[in-house]
Amino acid sequence: MVIHERSKPFECDICPKSFGYQNLLKSHRLTAHNLGIPFECEICSKSFGHQYLLKSHRVTAHNLGIPFECEICRKSFGQKSDLKVHISSVHLRAKPFKCDICQKFFGRKSGFESHRNIVHLRSKPFKCDICQKSFGRKHHLKSHINTVHSQMKSFECSICHKSFGQKNHLKVHIMTIHEHSKPFECEICQKSFGLKSNLNRHIETECEIYSMTFGLNEDFCNQSGYAM
Numbered sequence: 307m308v309i310h311e312r313s314k315p316f317e318c319d320i321c322p323k324s325f326g327y328q329n330l331l332k333s334h335r336l337t338a339h340n341l342g343i344p345f346e347c348e349i350c351s352k353s354f355g356h357q358y359l360l361k362s363h364r365v366t367a368h369n370l371g372i373p374f375e376c377e378i379c380r381k382s383f384g385q386k387s388d389l390k391v392h393i394s395s396v397h398l399r400a401k402p403f404k405c406d407i408c409q410k411f412f413g414r415k416s417g418f419e420s421h422r423n424i425v426h427l428r429s430k431p432f433k434c435d436i437c438q439k440s441f442g443r444k445h446h447l448k449s450h451i452n453t454v455h456s457q458m459k460s461f462e463c464s465i466c467h468k469s470f471g472q473k474n475h476l477k478v479h480i481m482t483i484h485e486h487s488k489p490f491e492c493e494i495c496q497k498s499f500g501l502k503s504n505l506n507r508h509i510e511t512e513c514e515i516y517s518m519t520f521g522l523n524e525d526f527c528n529q530s531g532y533a534m
Contacts, residue, residue, distance in 0.1 A: 323338075399413075424442035424443065463479060486500075
């Protein structure tokens with residue numbers, strides 16, 4: 307009856323969601339609303355709905371119970387297979403996984419599959435429930451939700467205390483505002499810019515003036531990679 311009629315008699319008393327099975331409702335209450343989470347970390351007091359999540363947390367956050375240590379860099383891993391992959395890809399620089407489309411090599415199968423799905427297949431499986439925008443990587447979706455919808459700005463400039471939603475935005479801010487770095491130079495007039503977007507805007511708006519003044523034509527801009 308649950309399968310064919312899609313009956314969902316088990317309703318969450320906190321949010322409008324309903325479920326076909328009681329165990330799904332229980333799992334939902336644990337993960338979505340943090341109710342009845344029995345497994346607590348004795349080090350940082352963070353709680354988890356399942357014991358395996360607590361074990362994983364202890365390994366990754368506190369480096370507890372990691373028996374396999376790399377003899378080269380002393381980094382530890384919870385599984386021997388992870389240690390072998392680490393040595394092969396990091397220290398031996400082995401890249402056995404080759405993309406048949408662009409000939410790029412990868413050290414891990416997961417990295418190769420992610421590259422193929424996102425770059426060549428244009429796969430965007432991670433969809434924002436709020437605005438329906440899709441992303442190729444889960445951390446891109448998380449960053450989108452934090453910066454656009456939650457308007458979180460976790461990255462603060464230590465110089466002027468301005469905050470940013472993404473780490474790369476903070477990095478660009480420090481380079482352009484405080485370090486006055488201008489790595490993008492116009493090949494026509496040698497004027498430099500801190501952002502590539504500003505260089506492109508300069509090319510599109512001002513280079514027509516320079517081309518008329520100095521006799522530069524559209525072929526020059528096309529050869530230089532600029533659009534007029």
